[in-house]
Amino acid sequence: MQDIETQITNGICWIWLNRPEVSNAARVQTVREMCRVLDDAEANPEVHALVLSHRHKHFLAGADFGLLQELKTFTPVQVRDEIYAHFQGAAKRLHLFSKPTVAALRGAAITVGCELTLACDFRLVTRSAVFHENWLRMGLLAPLGGMKALPALVGYGRAKEMMLLSKPVEGTEAVEIGLATRLLEEEGFEDVVHDFALELAAKPRLAYAAAKESLRRGLETSFDEGxxxxxxxxxxxxxxxxxREGLSAALERRQPKFIGA
Incomplete structure (x- = not known):
């Protein structure tokens, strides 16, 4: 891995974005590596939850400017097959990941970074976190799922502010409007994230995956279909x-031990 670090500990797969020289800006290599790790984590029965976080100051400061320059020479087919197969691929894998996913950030999540956090189940932030859908600055739109996910999280009006006015949203406000799940302190940040992920990892895996899929389908289908x-x-x-284990544990007043079967 060149652009990310990974580690599996206590059933949690950690992915840290790690390109400090460009504030973790994403290039094709970055999301290609992410796709590979996500596929492995989805298939690994020892992984029960996933955390997407970052080294250094910022989560992900948008697309790499070298890539943005190169895009000017690409045909539409190249953009689809050589670029967004990986960028959308990473976002789709996160969105469809059957296990719990958490984005943990203390700095800026700009364009691509913001979109990837929206694909996760939960977002844990500090006051220094910033969500910024700043695509219009480059004459582009958000193509990685944010156009669907953001209005569902914060409402149509706030989503228009973030998308069409390029309004940045900092950590405290993000929690207030439902964009982020919890506001954490800088000190001990990763320890708290770890404990939160452990709590998710203990959930019944089959039921969590089914509930997650049903919530997603609820945005796409009618009541009857749902x-x-x-x-x-x-x-x-x-x-x-x-x-059966959940029912027994409730009757016996103990914590359940789910096995995902």
Whole structure:
């Protein structure tokens, strides 16, 4: 890995963006590596949750300017196959990841960075965090899922402010408007993130994956379709060992031990 660091500890897969010389700006190499790690983590039964974070000051300060210069010479097919197959690929993998995902940031998440955080289940931030959908500055729009995810999180009006007025949102405000999940202190930041991820990792895996998919489909389908799909998923969960364990634990007043089966 050239642009990211990874580590699996206590069932949590950590991904740290690490290009300090460019404030972790993303190039194709960055998201290609991320796609590979996400595929491995999805398939690894020892991984129960994932944290996307960063080394150094900023989370991800947009696309690498070298890449932005190069884009001017690309054909539409090259943009689709050589660039966004990887950029959208990373965002799609995060969005569809069956296990819990957390974005943890203390600095700027600009354009690509902001989009990747929106693809995660939760966002943990400090006061120094900044979400900035600044695509219009380059004459572009947000192509990695933010156009759908952002209005769902903060409402249509605030999403228009962030997208069309390029309004940056800092950590405290992000929590207030529902863009971020929790506001943390700088000191002990990664320890608190680790504990939060451990809490998620202990959730019943089959039920978490089914609930996550149902929430996503709820944005895309009618009530009737949602009811039908959720009934099918619930029937599968009722037949699982996790359901029996959850019920036994509730009756015995103890913490459940889920196995994901």
């Amino acid at each position: 009811w039908a799909l959720n009934l099918l998923a619930q029937n599968v969960l009722i037949g699982s060992s996790d359901y």
